[in-house]
Amino acid sequence: MLTRYMYSIIVNAYYDGLFKLLCDGDLVGRFWGIVDLLDKDGRLILRMPDGCLLDMDSFDPVILAETWLHEIHYLGFDLTNWFVLDIGAFVGDTALYYAKRGAFVVAVEPLPNHYEFMMKNLGLNPDLKPRIVPINAAVAGEDGSMDVKYSGGIDSGASVYYTTSRFTARVRTMKLSTLIKELEGMGIDINKFKVRVLKADCKGCEYEIVNDDALRLFDILKIEYSGHIVNQTYHVLKEKLEAMGFRCRAWAHNDVTLKIGLDRYGTFTCIKQGVLVQ
Numbered sequence: 001m002l003t004r005y006m007y008s009i010i011v012n013a014y015y016d017g018l019f020k021l022l023c024d025g026d027l028v029g030r031f032w033g034i035v036d037l038l039d040k041d042g043r044l045i046l047r048m049p050d051g052c053l054l055d056m057d058s059f060d061p062v063i064l065a066e067t068w069l070h071e072i073h074y075l076g077f078d079l080t081n082w083f084v085l086d087i088g089a090f091v092g093d094t095a096l097y098y099a100k101r102g103a104f105v106v107a108v109e110p111l112p113n114h115y116e117f118m119m120k121n122l123g124l125n126p127d128l129k130p131r132i133v134p135i136n137a138a139v140a141g142e143d144g145s146m147d148v149k150y151s152g153g154i155d156s157g158a159s160v161y162y163t164t165s166r167f168t169a170r171v172r173t174m175k176l177s178t179l180i181k182e183l184e185g186m187g188i189d190i191n192k193f194k195v196r197v198l199k200a201d202c203k204g205c206e207y208e209i210v211n212d213d214a215l216r217l218f219d220i221l222k223i224e225y226s227g228h229i230v231n232q233t234y235h236v237l238k239e240k241l242e243a244m245g246f247r248c249r250a251w252a253h254n255d256v257t258l259k260i261g262l263d264r265y266g267t268f269t270c271i272k273q274g275v276l277v278q
Contacts (some may be wrong), residue, residue, distance in 0.1 A: 002138045003043070005153060006056055010037075013061070020191035026126075031061075032069060045124065050100050053124040058091040058117040062254075063156050067093045072253045072267065073222065075197060079103035083193035084181075086220075087139045087209070088201035090156055092118035092132070099128040103191065104185060110138035110148050110171040111158055133188070140173040141208030147171075161229045177214040195219050195275075204230045221246060221270040224253065228264040235258035237268060 002010070013019035013031060023028045028037045028044070036047040037056065038074065044056035047156040048068045066072045073094050074090050075082070080102035089107035091114055098105050109115045113137045122129045138160075149165035150158035158165070174182070183190065190196050196217060200206050209215065221241065227233050234250055241248050248270035252258055257266045 003057065003153075006044075006059060006237070009059060009061060015174070032065070035064070035068065046205055049095075050097070052093075052096045052100055053121070054091070054093065055117060055120050055124065056097075057233060058121060058155050059129075060091070060154055063090060064093060065075050066254065067097050068251075070075055072098055073199065074104075075101075075220070077101065080196075081194040082197060083190050083195070085199045086199050087205070088203070088224075089118060089134070090114055090201075091154060092121040092134075094201075095132045095134075096121065096125055096128055096158075098199075099131045099200070099246055102130050103197075106133045106135060106188070108135045108137060108139055108179070110136065111150060112136065112154075112171075114154060114158075117154065131222075135145060135179075135182075137172040137174055137179075137207065138219065139176055139179060139202065139209060141175065141211065143174050143178050144172075145170055146173050149254075157203060159226070159229060161204040161268075163171075170255060176209050176212040181213050190217060197222065200224065206237065207232055210237050215241075216244055219275045221248075221268060221269070223268045224266070225268060228260050233263045234266065234268070235263070241270050245273050247273055 008021050019029055019031050026038050028039050030036055034049045046054040082103040084098045084103045084105045084108045086105055089095050089109040095105045095107035107174045109118055147160040147168040148158055148160050148171050149168050149184050151165050152167055197220045198218045199222045203226045206225050207230055225234055238248055248268050250262055250266050252267055253267045
């Protein structure tokens with residue numbers, strides 16, 4: 001059964017010319033010409049261009065378009081022996097995207113409903129699941145707990161800093177350095193990997209993470225910064241990251257960046273000086 005939200009997405013996409021009804025075996029239709037909607041024994045599944053499968057109920061058109069159409073998370077064709085720490089893993093889209101290309105991924109997501117969808121999506125991809133370690137927590141400036149605010153269902157904009165969201169969820173928090181120690185306790189030594197990547201999309205927490213010296217363990221950073229919700233600009237991040245030895249560039253990953261201004265919202269791609277990547 002489709003929820004009203006998912007039904008509205010399909011109908012609106014159809015009338016916008018972004019969804020084509022096909023009804024060919026288990027193939028129900030196709031979004032954007034390349035994302036298949038499948039009916040697997042009454043369960044609607046999305047098949048991405050690279051073959052990754054997602055539960056239809058976890059479908060966020062903007063986020064999935066960013067990941068698989070615009071490929072804003074691209075790091076390379078072959079990520080074998082790469083480590084990716086995915087902070088703000090949402091429903092597992094980026095974790096699956098990186099694992100599909102060979103990376104070992106630790107996917108950190110605080111909201112219980114997002115985490116539940118991530119586990120469902122990992123289950124749909126048994127070939128990739130062994131390379132993904134899911135963790136239900138938030139990375140922040142302190143160990144403890146905090147309230148994350150969200151609007152209900154799946155909410156890619158959920159943040160501890162919003163004041164107008166309808167719902168709150170009390171979640172566990174840990175510092176980046178604490179998370180690294182926990183991974184070591186699980187037998188995961190990030191230093192054994194060829195390249196270490198930190199991807200963060202946590203709607204404000206990046207201004208806390210940047211104060212943790214554990215960032216120095218990483219070779220590449222891909223940080224979506226949301227300075228507009230914490231009254232900060234990208235200059236604060238840039239200065240601290242460059243002091244750690246990273247070379248950074250800020251870029252607009254969507255049209256919203258151009259409306260808000262790149263100084264307050266966008267993405268940093270940073271590479272540690274002296275590191276050679278493909």
